[in-house]
Amino acid sequence: LKLLEERILSDGLALPGSVLKVDMFLNHQIDFSLLKELGREFYNIFGSENVTKILTVEASGIALACAAAEFFSVPALFAKKGLSKNIGSDYYSAEVFSYTKGSQYTIYVSKKYLSERDRVLIIDDFLATGAALDGLCDICARAGASVAGIGAAIEKAFQGGGKRFREAGIKLASLAVIESMDNGKIVFN
Amino acid sequence: LKLLEERILSDGLALPGSVLKVDMFLNHQIDFSLLKELGREFYNIFGSENVTKILTVEASGIALACAAAEFFSVPALFAKKGLSKNIGSDYYSAEVFSYTKGSQYTIYVSKKYLSERDRVLIIDDFLATGAALDGLCDICARAGASVAGIGAAIEKAFQGGGKRFREAGIKLASLAVIESMDNGKIVFN
Numbered sequence: 001l002k003l004l005e006e007r008i009l010s011d012g013l014a015l016p017g018s019v020l021k022v023d024m025f026l027n028h029q030i031d032f033s034l035l036k037e038l039g040r041e042f043y044n045i046f047g048s049e050n051v052t053k054i055l056t057v058e059a060s061g062i063a064l065a066c067a068a069a070e071f072f073s074v075p076a077l078f079a080k081k082g083l084s085k086n087i088g089s090d091y092y093s094a095e096v097f098s099y100t101k102g103s104q105y106t107i108y109v110s111k112k113y114l115s116e117r118d119r120v121l122i123i124d125d126f127l128a129t130g131a132a133l134d135g136l137c138d139i140c141a142r143a144g145a146s147v148a149g150i151g152a153a154i155e156k157a158f159q160g161g162g163k164r165f166r167e168a169g170i171k172l173a174s175l176a177v178i179e180s181m182d183n184g185k186i187v188f189n
Numbered sequence: 190l191k192l193l194e195e196r197i198l199s200d201g202l203a204l205p206g207s208v209l210k211v212d213m214f215l216n217h218q219i220d221f222s223l224l225k226e227l228g229r230e231f232y233n234i235f236g237s238e239n240v241t242k243i244l245t246v247e248a249s250g251i252a253l254a255c256a257a258a259e260f261f262s263v264p265a266l267f268a269k270k271g272l273s274k275n276i277g278s279d280y281y282s283a284e285v286f287s288y289t290k291g292s293q294y295t296i297y298v299s300k301k302y303l304s305e306r307d308r309v310l311i312i313d314d315f316l317a318t319g320a321a322l323d324g325l326c327d328i329c330a331r332a333g334a335s336v337a338g339i340g341a342a343i344e345k346a347f348q349g350g351g352k353r354f355r356e357a358g359i360k361l362a363s364l365a366v367i368e369s370m371d372n373g374k375i376v377f378n
Contacts, residue, residue: 028269028299030265059267059270062248062251073222077219078248113217
């Protein structure tokens with residue numbers, strides 16, 4: 001999506017270690033008017049897939065999932081990274097290894113909000129190795145829900161997650177695909 | 190707001206220990222069309238306050254902050270509960286004691302996204318003791334930003350946070366104020 005690529009080039013920062021800093025509009029400070037355009041594009045791509053629910057993981061996926069949910073007129077649902085008193089004991093869980101933080105964590109979704117009647121569009125801000133999205137796919141499988149597809153705002157193609165999902169036959173839409181970002185220079189696919 | 194009170198009565202669950210479970214529409218599964226109406230109401234209340242930024246804390250405040258940000262046409266900004274590689278070293282922080290989880294945590298906002306030129310509307314899904322909102326006020330004070338007001342979807346008046354903010358002269362709008370929820374019966378103000 002041209003709009004997103006332009007915003008990444010104007011505002012984003014390519015830091016050493018393949019870190020793309022876009023926290024001025026995507027995952028700390030949020031330009032929700034931009035995110036709505038991303039949500040609209042996900043609807044253009046997945047609108048005919050009979051999606052019943054948008055699933056993401058806290059925290060940085062939530063805004064984008066809400067932007068998409070509005071176009072699909074379905075609920076957004078975010079997997080939680082910890083158990084609180086409120087989530088109850090009846091949940092699906094999956095393990096996720098975070099390469100950014102170098103540690104493993106568990107994500108949880110209440111069984112009440114995902115079932116075999118659901119057709120799920122999984123959304124996240126970034127697709128790098130795909131570990132968080134794997135966890136969300138696992139949770140859909142445990143619920144018996146079908147995955148309509150995966151939508152990511154930004155894919156770092158050189159980290160392999162996107163290739164893996166495409167080879168597995170999952171419909172994947174990344175709105176900006178970064179081929180390389182060596183020496184601070186961002187190159188899109 | 191009638192719409193929210195009705196939704197709490199129809200879908201919400203008052204559990205022992207003053208826990209109000211609204212995770213079917215507010216803070217796990219999200220009905221963003223409802224949240225937009227809450228955002229609109231915050232704009233009705235705070236629209237003349239020259240708000241430049243909506244501030245919340247991850248994770249359950251994000252959706253509501255985005256819904257409000259759209260009406261105000263300003264960025265949403267969420268305080269993070271942990272430091273990742275991406276946040277950098279230049280941040281404001283505040284300590285928050287969570288009564289729900291029984292532990293203390295630190296919240297962080299990058300110094301780049303909050304300054305003395307900002308007039309901030311602080312938003313959260315719940316106002317109970319007000320500990321998280323205190324932390325967000327602290328962060329505004331550290332940035333030299335002025336607080337235009339606080340907007341909460343649901344206030345549990347019997348936990349005292351709302352009274353404290355009002356007595357401190359802060360403009361506070363809670364869209365549903367719960368006076369009591371003994372024996373599973375929810376009574377609004």
